[in-house]
Amino acid sequence: MRGAIIGFGAIAMGHMAGYAGIDELDVVAVVDVSEDRRRHAAEEFGLRTYATFDELTANETLDFVDICTPPSSHTELSIKGLEGDLHVLCEKPVFLPGDAGYPDLMRLIGESRRIFYPSHVYKFAPILGSMKSLTSAPGFGTVRAANFRTHRRGHAVGVAGWRPDWRREREISLGGILRDHGPHSVYLAMNMTGQTPVAVSCLAGRMRDDNRHVDTEDTAMLRLRLPDDAEISLALTWASGHRNTGYSIAGESGSVVVEGDNLTYSADGKIIRTVIESGFDDPSHKDWFRDMLLDFVDVVARPERQAALIREAVITALVIEAGYESAADGGTWLDLDVPATLPTARS
Incomplete structure (x- = not known):
């Protein structure tokens, strides 16, 4: 399966170490708001990089996304991933309060044919x-x-x-x-x-x-x-x-x-x-x-x-x-x- 990491900060480095030993999963791209982190992903790991989720999905054919951003964006990105017919892994905290929180995400998980996986490491x-x-x-x-x-x-x-x-x-x-x-x-x-x-x-x-x-x-x-x-x-x-x-x-x-x-x-x-x-x-x-x-x-x-x-x-x-x-x-x-x-x- 081909995937992308969303948020290429400190916790994503742990995820990358895990992906390195798994033949079934291939991380090909990264999304990060920081130009510095995008440069790091490209130079150190040879990954294609994007500033936004929408740019990623417009240019890549993927099976999954791995959300490693801070909590405030977890719900929005999880919803985008499921709506894009992608498997979604999400770092904790997984379910969060708010107008677009539990109800919308829970509904999409129930409707989706893809897996929503909490990263409870x-x-x-x-x-x-x-x-x-x-x-x-x-x-x-x-x-x-x-x-x-x-x-x-x-x-x-x-x-x-x-x-x-x-x-x-x-x-x-x-x-x-x-x-x-x-x-x-x-x-x-x-x-x-x-x-x-x-x-x-x-x-x-x-x-x-x-x-x-x-x-x-x-x-x-x-x-x-x-x-x-x-x-x-x-x-x-x-x-x-x-x-x-x-x-x-x-x-x-x-x-x-x-x-x-x-x-x-x-x-x-x-x-x-x-x-x-x-x-x-x-x-x-x-x-x-x-x-x-x-x-x-x-x-x-x-x-x-x-x-x-x-x-x-x-x-x-x-x-x-x-x-x-x-x-x-x-x-x-x-x-x-x-x-x-x-x-x-x-x-």
């Missing part, structure tokens, strides 16, 4: 794949509690040529760390536990004295209540003094803890420790994208798989929206209203 971190294998095993038992921690010294900085601090500019990012890192934690929580949240509570604000970035939160404490009253706690901050990533899940018969590349599993009175190098300190996540893109290829071949991915992305978006609403009301618990039916791919 954290599921493909090697150590988190091992964690899921343990938590989904019959002997682990029902999940009773989970704690996910994402500590960063600051927000990820974009390319120098185009608004490198866009993650702190609300009109582009549509939020702070809850919108940026929050989706990873939420879809992982569902993926790892096999459960869907029924209620959300959140506190969010600025913990760092930083006069440059005042209109987005740098810290969020998100709590997800599960159907049996078990709870998942998600701690996110850009105001940490050190970079750290950790996940812990406790089941009725076992527990598993991930601290960076270290995994500890406890069950039946035994403790097993192992190291699985996963590159959590590389913000491009380039070592994870190959497996994610191979999964996209599989979903194209088996479109019945799309429904579960859309459900994951929609619920993730609903949790983030509820989180912002809860935080505005002092952390009050809000019930989630999950749609009973979601679009499935047409064959």
